[in-house]
Amino acid sequence: MRAIPVLLFLAGFLAAPALAEDGPVTRFPAPEGQARELVVYSTLDTDLAAPLIHAYQARHPGTAVLYEDLLTGELHDRVARESREGGVTADFTFSSAMDLQVKLANDGLARPVVTAETENWPQWANWRDTAYALTYEPAVFAYHIPSFRGRTPPATRAELMDWLATDPQAKGRIGTYDISRSGVGYLFLARDQELFPKIWQIIAAMGRAGVQQFPTSGDLLDRIGDGRLALGYNLLGSYAAEAARRNPDIGLILPKDFTVVVSRVAVVPEKAASPDLGAEFLDYLMSNEGQTLLSETLRLPAVGLEVQGGPGPVGGMQDLSGLRLKPVPVSPGLLAYLDQATRKRLIDRWNRTLAGE
Incomplete structure (x- = not known):
């Protein structure tokens, strides 16, 4: 610095x-x-x-x-x-x-x-x-390094699904933003849906694993840092990088399949x-x-x-x-995220999918 x-x-x-x-x-x-x-x-x-x-x-x-x-x-x-x-x-x-x-x-x-x-x-x-x-701030996977000793943390969404399905320590220890309270969390999910049709399979897998939701990056990173969470999905990379600099038990990965950038x-x-x-x-x-x-x-x-x-x-x-970077364009297309009916539909689907409905 x-x-x-x-x-x-x-x-x-x-x-x-x-x-x-x-x-x-x-x-x-x-x-x-x-x-x-x-x-x-x-x-x-x-x-x-x-x-x-x-x-x-x-x-x-x-x-x-x-x-x-x-x-x-x-x-x-x-x-x-x-x-x-x-x-x-x-x-x-x-x-x-x-x-x-x-x-x-x-x-x-x-x-x-x-x-x-x-x-x-x-x-x-x-x-x-x-x-x-x-x-230029990527969405990352942040993880608790000691929890992945002996196993490589997931670096793609397919690997994330495999980890959620096969690793017992994933139960109750996967975290992400509460999209109803986090603007950046909502934006990340909306962009995921545009880029990756199978995103709802991942959301369903997180629901089955007992995902924990939080409104801020700090809430998630505090819990990843002390091991209460093993992994956080779609965290704002700038905050995750700073947390990793301060806490050697926090690691971060820019997803290799595609990385959303805000x-x-x-x-x-x-x-x-x-x-x-x-x-x-x-x-x-x-x-x-x-x-x-x-x-x-x-x-x-x-x-x-x-x-x-x-x-x-x-x-x-x-x-x-070498990464597949997908920045959110600065354009009127962003205004669709402000439409209240669109927002309600996305949040309702999120809640239903997490609940297994």
Whole structure:
């Protein structure tokens, strides 16, 4: 992990939290006076975002940053409300809810921005220059290493089914997201269904094995780390890689049959108070320096490095070469996941299949 310059750490001590309408706000003062203020709404925790903001400010020392940490739904609703009430909203938004960010763009609430890297950005990661995927986060199998001594953990969905059917220790020790409470879990399942018609056989096998469901990656990784779970299916790779770095008993595998990839998406709102600052921040995050910070310091695999052949492994994970990667495209196709009738049908089928109905 590369070091952050001492100047950036010193700047961090000056960041002052404040009260907010919907979520905690932290103000990062300009390192050298203040001529401008960039307003950011984001779902990335403030402590994780701080190195990005400090590095950006090192290049733009006259810019203060007002950073608001929101939940995904709050972020979308806030931008939509402020935009439609005739006022102004954030200059830049960054969210793990791919569908909601695309909805802002599809509803005309995001402005086109062309950065220095736009021409080189993958087509799937850019919708009409209004919504850009910046990270590249695979869904992985995470497992408790001591539980697989003497046996190779499954590396494909067919091997997962075999393990569920033949290994007694699988009973009650397989875990995954509760798709009714986890947005990323729901997205992973929806994508699995599109790519793999036999996915419901796997869901049924997990049901027979007494699968445990949890709303967050942390819940799953805590239980994998101490052995209460032997294996977790479809975990967000960035969090699993960090947990594996901290706990030597956690291993992770990028599935060899196919690996779903999701992204965190950036938007510059149409009604931004300072759209030039939002575009400038986007340009920085898409630059090689910004993408390297995402990957090496925040340990979030970055589109510009992983897709375009950058150095090193994926945010602490293994090399992606040779894998069948299936990124979720940044496109209006994501809006189907927001349809309530579609969502209800998928969750109902999930529950019925797990119950053996």
